[in-house]
Amino acid sequence: MSGRSEWKRIDMLRAVLGGAAGAHVLCGIGDDAAILAPAAPRGGALPGAPEPLVWTIDSAVEGVHFRRDLLGFEDLGYRATMAAASDLAAMGARPVGLLAALVLPPSVSDDELGALAGGQRAACDEIGTAVIGGNLSRGGEISITTTALGVAALPLRRDGARPGDALALAGPVGLAAAGLALLDRGVAPAGAAAEQAIRAFRRPVARIDAGLRAAARARAAIDVSDGLVADVAHLARASGVRALLDPAALVSADLRDAAAQLGLDALDLALYGGEDYAIVVAGPDVGELTGFVAIGRCVPREEGASDVALVGPDGQLTSLVARGYDHFA
Amino acid sequence: MSGRSEWKRIDMLRAVLGGAAGAHVLCGIGDDAAILAPAAPRGGALPGAPEPLVWTIDSAVEGVHFRRDLLGFEDLGYRATMAAASDLAAMGARPVGLLAALVLPPSVSDDELGALAGGQRAACDEIGTAVIGGNLSRGGEISITTTALGVAALPLRRDGARPGDALALAGPVGLAAAGLALLDRGVAPAGAAAEQAIRAFRRPVARIDAGLRAAARARAAIDVSDGLVADVAHLARASGVRALLDPAALVSADLRDAAAQLGLDALDLALYGGEDYAIVVAGPDVGELTGFVAIGRCVPREEGASDVALVGPDGQLTSLVARGYDHFA
Numbered sequence: 001m002s003g004r005s006e007w008k009r010i011d012m013l014r015a016v017l018g019g020a021a022g023a024h025v026l027c028g029i030g031d032d033a034a035i036l037a038p039a040a041p042r043g044g045a046l047p048g049a050p051e052p053l054v055w056t057i058d059s060a061v062e063g064v065h066f067r068r069d070l071l072g073f074e075d076l077g078y079r080a081t082m083a084a085a086s087d088l089a090a091m092g093a094r095p096v097g098l099l100a101a102l103v104l105p106p107s108v109s110d111d112e113l114g115a116l117a118g119g120q121r122a123a124c125d126e127i128g129t130a131v132i133g134g135n136l137s138r139g140g141e142i143s144i145t146t147t148a149l150g151v152a153a154l155p156l157r158r159d160g161a162r163p164g165d166a167l168a169l170a171g172p173v174g175l176a177a178a179g180l181a182l183l184d185r186g187v188a189p190a191g192a193a194a195e196q197a198i199r200a201f202r203r204p205v206a207r208i209d210a211g212l213r214a215a216a217r218a219r220a221a222i223d224v225s226d227g228l229v230a231d232v233a234h235l236a237r238a239s240g241v242r243a244l245l246d247p248a249a250l251v252s253a254d255l256r257d258a259a260a261q262l263g264l265d266a267l268d269l270a271l272y273g274g275e276d277y278a279i280v281v282a283g284p285d286v287g288e289l290t291g292f293v294a295i296g297r298c299v300p301r302e303e304g305a306s307d308v309a310l311v312g313p314d315g316q317l318t319s320l321v322a323r324g325y326d327h328f329a
Numbered sequence: 330m331s332g333r334s335e336w337k338r339i340d341m342l343r344a345v346l347g348g349a350a351g352a353h354v355l356c357g358i359g360d361d362a363a364i365l366a367p368a369a370p371r372g373g374a375l376p377g378a379p380e381p382l383v384w385t386i387d388s389a390v391e392g393v394h395f396r397r398d399l400l401g402f403e404d405l406g407y408r409a410t411m412a413a414a415s416d417l418a419a420m421g422a423r424p425v426g427l428l429a430a431l432v433l434p435p436s437v438s439d440d441e442l443g444a445l446a447g448g449q450r451a452a453c454d455e456i457g458t459a460v461i462g463g464n465l466s467r468g469g470e471i472s473i474t475t476t477a478l479g480v481a482a483l484p485l486r487r488d489g490a491r492p493g494d495a496l497a498l499a500g501p502v503g504l505a506a507a508g509l510a511l512l513d514r515g516v517a518p519a520g521a522a523a524e525q526a527i528r529a530f531r532r533p534v535a536r537i538d539a540g541l542r543a544a545a546r547a548r549a550a551i552d553v554s555d556g557l558v559a560d561v562a563h564l565a566r567a568s569g570v571r572a573l574l575d576p577a578a579l580v581s582a583d584l585r586d587a588a589a590q591l592g593l594d595a596l597d598l599a600l601y602g603g604e605d606y607a608i609v610v611a612g613p614d615v616g617e618l619t620g621f622v623a624i625g626r627c628v629p630r631e632e633g634a635s636d637v638a639l640v641g642p643d644g645q646l647t648s649l650v651a652r653g654y655d656h657f658a
Contacts (some may be wrong), residue, residue, distance in 0.1 A: 006465055009442060013463070015567040016446040021459040025426060034462035036425060036478075053382075055461075057428040057476055061468040096365060097354060099386040101430075106657070113338060117345040130350040133363035134342070138336055139390040140655040145430045147386055218529050276337075284628045328435070328467065 010105040026052060027157055031238075033148075035155045051105040051151040062142040070183045073112045075202045076144060077119025078274060079275075083225065084146035085127055085206035089141030090223035091157075093150030095208065100146050103139035116144070117282035129206045152215060152273040161239035161282035162221035163300045168292035170210035170279050173228045174266065175200035175249060178258040179274025185262070193257030210291045211279055216282035217289060227274045230322035233307035235280065241298040243308045244317065245271075249295040271310075272323045275308050300316035335656045337499040348455070355381060356486055358569075361552060362477075364484045385416035391471040394441035399512045400440045404480070404531045405473060406448025408604075412554065413475035414456055414535035415606040419552035421544030422479030424537065429475050445473070456537045466615045470532035481544060489549035490568035490611035492532040492629045499539035499608050502579060503595065506530035506602025507587040508517035514591070522586030533606040539645035540608055540622045546618060557604045560652035562636035564609065570627040572637045573646065574600075578624040600639075601652045 002151045014029040015134075021028050027035035031055035060066055060080040069235075070081070081098065088095050100120060104113065117131075124130050179189075179201030182194055189195050207223075214221060228250070236243040250270040259266035280295070287294030298309070306319035343358040345614035350357045356364035362385035389395055400408070417424050419483040429449060446460075453459050458477075475515065489609065490496075508530030510516075511523055518524050536552075542552060551564045555580070565572040580600040588595035609624070616623030625640070 009439065009465060012439065012443060013446050013465075016443060017450055017453075019450075019459075020609040021426070021461050025459070025461045028459075028461040029463070031462075034426065034428065036461075055426075055428060057430045057464050057474070057479065059430045059432060059464050059474070060464045062650065065411070065469050078388050088469075095352070097384075099384060099476060101386045101388045102391055103388060103472060110338065113343060114341060117342050118389075119347075121346055121621065124346075129492065130348075130354070130355040130357075131346040132350050132354045133360075133385065133475075135386050135388050136338055136342075136359065136623070136656055137388045137390050137472060138393050139472065140392065143432060143468065145388070145464075145474040147428060148338075149382075151382065151477070212603065266629075270634060306457075317373055328433075328465075 011327060015188050026156065027155070031157050032056060032090040035123035037113055044302050051153050052155055053092035054088055054091045054150045054155050055147070056084060057145060057147040058084040059088065059140040059143055059145040070180070072114035073201060074119035078115040080144040080146050080205055081120045081123035082204050082277055084148040085208065086223040086225065088148050088150040091150070091152055091155045092156060092211045092221065092277050093152035094212060095148055095150045095160045096125060097132040098124065098146055098148045099127060099146060100131050100134040103137050103143040104133065104196045105140060106138060112200040127206055147188045147273045151321065154215050154329055156215055156218055156281070158220055158222045158223035158235045159238035161235060161241050162219060162297050163241055163298055165219060165282040165284060165298040166294055167243060167296040167298065168206045168286045168289060169295045170292045171205070172200055172252060172255065172274040173224055173277050173278050174255045174269030174276070175258065176204055176276045177269050178255060178262060178264070181264065182258070182264050186260065189255065190261060193254040194261055196254045197258040200276060204275060213289055213291065214281040214286060218283040218286050221279055221281040224276055224278040224280060225274055227272045227309050227318045227323060229271050230282055233322050235282065236307040239282070239298070240301055242301050242305055243296060244299055244311050245296040245308060247310055271320060335365055338657060352599040356451040356484070360486050361385060361390050361419040362529065380482050381484055383417055383420045383422035383479045383484050384476070386476040387416065388412040388472055388474040397515050399509070400531060402444035403448035406445040406453045407532055408453035409473040409475050411535045411606055412450045412531050413477040414572040415554065417477050417554040418536045418540035419550045419608050420467030420481055420484045421540045421550065422481035423541060424456060424477055424479045426458060426461040427453065429460050429463040429473060431463065432466050432469065432472040433499060434469060435467060440482060447629055455598065456535055483609070485549045485550035486546055487549055487564045488567035489566060490570050490627050491548060492570055492627055493614060494548060494627040495616045496572060496609060496611050496625040496627065497615040497618060498624045499536045499621045500534070501529055501581060501584065501605050501616045502553055502607050502623055503584045503602040503605070505585065505605040506598050507584060507591060507593070509608055510591050511587070511591065516590065519590060520586065521566055523590055525583045529605060533542040533604060536608045542618055542620065543610040543615060547612040547615050549564050550608055550610040553605055553607040554603055555611060556601045556652060558637050558649045562610055562651050564611065565636040567570060567610070568627070569630055571630050571634055572625060572627055573640050574637060576639055578622055582629040600649060
């Protein structure tokens with residue numbers, strides 16, 4: 001609806017809230033995370049830390065971000081933690097801790113809460129951090145809001161890509177969407193690919209190590225939570241470039257097999273499926289980074305052209321339009 | 330219900346989550362905020378910052394923390410921001426920024442969201458900080474989760490009070506509860522006291538400056554969100570002391586007048602009314618701090634005695650039991 005979309009609302013919030021941020025705020029509303037300067041003038045400064053702080057918050061709401069019939073409480077805790085940590089990965093940051101605010105209906109038992117916390121702990125152990133505080137509240141629907149704090153010598157924003165930069169990907173794309181489809185249809189997973197897909201959906205992994213490796217060589221990064229086209233489009237628009245994607249690089253063997261079981265198009269899942277928490281980075285030689293796969297390149301932006309296009313076998317371009325989830329559309 | 334109370338749940342979460350926090354976490358689950366060391370060994374450290382970071386998260390959920398019929402959207406944004414910042418005040422910290430995660434039903438209009446953000450901005454302007462990022466999500470009920478980050482040369486925990494310490498208060502107690510009662514009963518505010526009470530409820534102020542003044546002289550602090558007895562009991566238990574309160578110091582002229590309009594007992598409001606976001610500090614000479622009023626003292630803890638007691642005119646003690654809100658009782 002006109003004027004109601006999530007991005008228009010974020011623009012409006014930036015206008016109302018952004019003015020008083022102060023010189024120590026290197027990056028405010030609109031990127032994967034905020035960046036705070038290590039040293040800045042008095043009155044709201046962070047004195048003397050040698051590395052900037054990177055700070056993000058993310059909510060997982062029942063019925064919007066997750067369905068209780070497809071995920072256990074341990075999965076909920078695990079996914080919510082990784083989703084927040086993924087914003088740090090996309091900034092090339094190392095986590096130093098998380099806080100979690102839980103809103104729980106009275107029907108949630110102590111055992112279920114314990115399982116949720118167990119999932120948070122397992123996710124934290126995986127990426128070398130911990131939940132060090134939080135808040136508990138009653139509410140009508142479950143929500144898990146996680147804030148993650150990290151440090152990054154050279155934080156990666158989404159607006160640094162330049163024409164000529166390669167685009168590279170760490171982590172799967174489309175596999176979590178395939179796993180969701182398998183669970184939603186009640187398809188018994190046949191074989192390793194289907195099991196990988198379900199695992200990608202239930203236990204996505206924030207690409208912290210990949211982000212740290214990319215930090216020294218990449219000029220921009222974003223995590224893929226809404227779908228590859230939607231998130232690459234954010235990076236392209238913020239950077240003032242157009243992104244060209246190579247379809248051959250996007251479909252893994254697992255994704256092809258899982259898509260075949262579902263009768264779905266594997267490339268479609270790779271382009272539009274969300275919640276994998278892969279990261280995409282841009283830079284002159286990012287395709288050579290360990291753990292990354294080259295998936296395309298940045299070219300100059302053209303008037304009227306799409307933010308993202310697919311390069312066909314003969315070099316012809318097909319414009320891609322994001323189908324990412326808009327909370328208020 | 331046995332095993333279901335908020336504090337038992339927090340203890341359980343500490344057991345599941347707390348083990349992997351790392352040496353850089355000076356204070357984890359259980360205080361007003363977490364404290365991160367300015368410098369610590371590699372692997373999850375915050376290198377080199379001269380002042381510890383203080384970090385908190387707080388949720389305000391519709392129907393639990395606020396009623397839409399008594400508060401406008403600007404009030405909601407203002408209160409949620411001050412409630413989170415109040416945890417920094419209670420640690421003697423200076424805020425460096427906030428992130429806000431908003432969960433909004435589709436019925437919330439752009440104008441209402443703008444008013445909410447306007448309230449957040451007004452609260453931030455009042456205490457010299459800004460909302461520098463956040464998250465927007467759809468949901469079935471409004472919730473505002475705010476995380477606040479600050480720095481404190483000498484963070485004030487709640488476990489530092491010693492027998493013999495004075496207790497001192499900055500900010501009103503009971504006045505917000507009187508304001509809520511006036512609004513709830515639809516009583517037209519008669520006179521300045523009633524207006525002050527309604528303002529205390531709609532626009533509470535985090536006592537940042539008072540917390541900063543106290544930081545150098547106090548040994549412990551807590552903010553009063555659940556009611557004076559409930560929160561002083563937390564401080565007393567954590568510190569291993571008993572707190573004795575002087576009733577004469579707790580009732581302001583405004584509170585007496587507002588309580589009289591309501592036919593309520595002013596001392597009862599002061600002891601058990603919540604959401605004023607005053608702060609209580611403990612230390613040898615905290616009663617002399619500018620902006621604070623001496624309200625009592627700490628004595629040795631006695632087996633079987635209450636955490637908090639009121640000192641009568643002849644020195645006799647009356648045990649006080651918290652009536653603070655328990656989300657899961």
